[in-house]
Amino acid sequence: MIPSDLLTAAYPPLLVFAAALLVLVLPRIAGFTVGALSLAAVLAISLVAPEGQHLAGSFLGFEVVPFYVDGFSRMVGIGLGFLGVCSVIYAYSSEASKTLVAFALVYVSSSIGAAFAGDWLVLLFMWELMAVTSTLVVWHYGGEAVRAGFRYAIFHGTGGVLVMLAVAVHYVEVGSFLYTASDGIATGIPALLAVLGMGVNVAFIGFHTWLPDTYPRPHVAASVFLSVYTTKTSAFILYRAFPVEGSHDLSIYIAYMGGLMAVYGATFALLQHDMRALLSYHIQAQLGYIVAGIGIGSQLAVAGSMSHLFNNVLFKSLLFMAVGVVIYRTGEEDLYHLGGLWREMPLTAIGFGLGALSITAIPGFNGYVSKGMIFDAANPGYYGQPEYQALYWLLWLGAIGTLLSFIKLGYYVFFHGESDIEVADAKPGQIVAMLGLGGACLLFGVWWQGLADLAPTLHGHGGHFTFSYYGGESELHPYSLSHLETAGILTGVAAVTFVLVRKPLSKLDLGDPAMVVYPATYSLSRWTMLAVTETYAAVDRAVVGGVKRCYWIGNNPVLAIDAAVGRLPDWMVDVDERQPTDGGRPSTIHLRTGIGTTVLLLTLVLTAILWLLVV
Incomplete structure (x- = not known):
């Protein structure tokens, strides 16, 4: 001990x-x-x-x-x-x-x-x-x-x-x-x-x-x-x-941001050709479920959120491992350039399958248990508040998009057509890592009590797990008939939809409109920089020119007066032509400092002023 x-x-x-x-x-x-x-x-x-x-x-x-x-x-x-x-x-x-x-x-x-x-x-x-x-x-x-x-x-x-x-x-x-x-x-x-x-x-x-x-x-x-x-x-x-x-006023906004993330991430994942880009969008989609649970904030919602976070650690890394093995062996990133790899890489296909079945919340896998908790916490028909009805449907749409994405990814990489390349399967260490994570995904799907026991907001006693909600207290039943029916409907809708959209979907290659942030940020940064530097240069020219003129006037007061009077109309004054004996001494001072030196000097001056004001 x-x-x-x-x-x-x-x-x-x-x-x-x-x-x-x-x-x-x-x-x-x-x-x-x-x-x-x-x-x-x-x-x-x-x-x-x-x-x-x-x-x-x-x-x-x-x-x-x-x-x-x-x-x-x-x-x-x-x-x-x-x-x-x-x-x-x-x-x-x-x-x-x-x-x-x-x-x-x-x-x-x-x-x-x-x-x-x-x-x-x-x-x-x-x-x-x-x-x-x-x-x-x-x-x-x-x-x-x-x-x-x-x-x-x-x-x-x-x-x-x-x-x-x-x-x-x-x-x-x-x-x-x-x-x-x-x-x-x-x-x-x-x-x-x-x-x-x-x-x-x-x-x-x-x-x-x-x-x-x-x-x-x-x-x-x-x-x-x-x-x-x-x-x-x-x-x-x-x-x-x-x-x-x-209790935070922002909670409902956090919850709905989570629902929108689930839909947005799954939608743009479905449009990807790059395998790791598809998985990256699904990081956002699955985070959407976690964020939604945090926003709802009930005991069941937080239990689902933390359980889904825990499960994501397992199945998301597993999916990146499986796709990574495919890239490692084939050198190909585009899922549409692959196909039939289940014959060449059966163990990698099994690893991918375990991860895909988990992230899509198929009964028997860990994602089904955790995602089901979040669904129930949002659904007013179970334990959700009425204001979360729209959130529930957003999570539904996200779940369908997730199923479509992984049907697409698995189909085109492992099952579509015949493989035109011969490649080795995963290395022993890669297999151990994938099957270890895949085994954990299956374990916490079948032995859901082990997952529920880790969730701090669920109260376990004798294999039963209870939680409080706004309507009282209830018990967790992830494999009830109604939950299994919901999972079956989601899977069926996604499978039929994939059959209908498979061909047109393969021709789409649409970018994420949010990616405009990169050129927009570049342009904004560039023009902001130009505006700052040109403004500084204009102020610098004005200040230096003003100081030089003042210096010249101080040294040549008569010439300065003559120059000023000489600009007046002839009908106002009569000025005699006069040649200066010294030719008018030009300014010999130099007032040029860099931006860094100027900022330093200004900081020192302002610090001194503040010190005097405080003291």
Whole structure:
């Protein structure tokens, strides 16, 4: 039996960070083994660490709690730790470099640190570190990934600034950074800033373009890491800002944003040719369900949201792994250029099938259980409030779009026609990683009680799980006849629709209208820069010219008067022609400084003025 003091002293992010450094110096197999073991340790600590605040102390006079364990962080830690082990094994077999995996492990450590943070100050540090390290993971591949990485960094830098401002204003209002000091983020300005900043990371519509722009470009192993850690950790932090105990005016808007994300992501996924772009849009779509559950905020909705987050960690990474193996073996990204691969790559096809059946919420798989909770929480016919009726139908449409997308992806990659290439199946490490995740998806679909037991807002007793809602109390029954009927209807509608739209859909290649943000931002930035620099140049010319004229007038007062009088009409004055004896001394002063020096001087002057006013 490991003492609890030892468990809480082993800070999970630090273990993974240390492993990242060792990956760089050890032989490849030894370094990757250490990386996988560090994440296995995170999984173990998440399972058994006692709840409460650990490693608490002060930083610059502020109370901080780097390691906070409750039911929510435990659930997220288990998911992130298990995925981390599988991802490192997959990366080893996919020939990922030591540098890439070292970057990825530091990125994972920051994500785990954000999940276990017990205060907003530690969260901010981990949030920014997560943005920086994930950008390095993207950049490492070179080529198109570099430019995409810059765009990615701009988005996440902007989101980070908004979150930082939210936390600062929250501290002013609450007087503490600790989560336990208030129910979520303070209402008003902090809540608005937080939802916008976190909305970047969880891919709110309009803030989402970095997802399909970035994730298809790096190494296939990098895409597996990226597909989970930023978005799922950020969705969890969104819950920390708007918890089930709290009451926020923004909650209904968050819920409906989630519903719109589910539809928008599934729609544009359906139009993609690039396999990883399709999966990237489905990150947004599945985040929509999680965001909707957080917005609804009931016990069942939050249980569904956190369970779907946990399940997404499993099946989304599995799908990126399966598609990554196809790209690794064939070198082809376009799904319409493939076909018949199930004969060449049967184990990869099985891995893909397990992930696809999970994300589409087919009974027997984990996505069916978690997505069903969110449906029930939104449906006024079950446990939803009347104002969420439209949200329920949005989630329905998103579910149909998800089914269509994965029928399309599986059909064209694995079953359509005969394969005209001979390729090997996945490598042993890739198979172990995929089947490990696929087995977990199946396990939590069949043994749904295990998933429900992890969800903190469900109350388990004797294999039964109850929850409170606005109408009283009820019990969770995911495999009731009505739920199975709903799943059957959704699947049937999607299958028939695919038969009808398959051919016209293959001819469509429409872009995401939100991608206009890139040329628009470029044009706005360019013209803003020109406006600022030209305005500065005009003011500079005016000021320097004015000072020179004043200097000349001071040295040549008679000439200045003559020049001024000489501009008057002849009928007003009579001026004699006069030759100056000195020829008129020109100005010899030079008033040229750079923008940086000018800003520095102005800052010093303003600081002195403020100091005098305050003192």
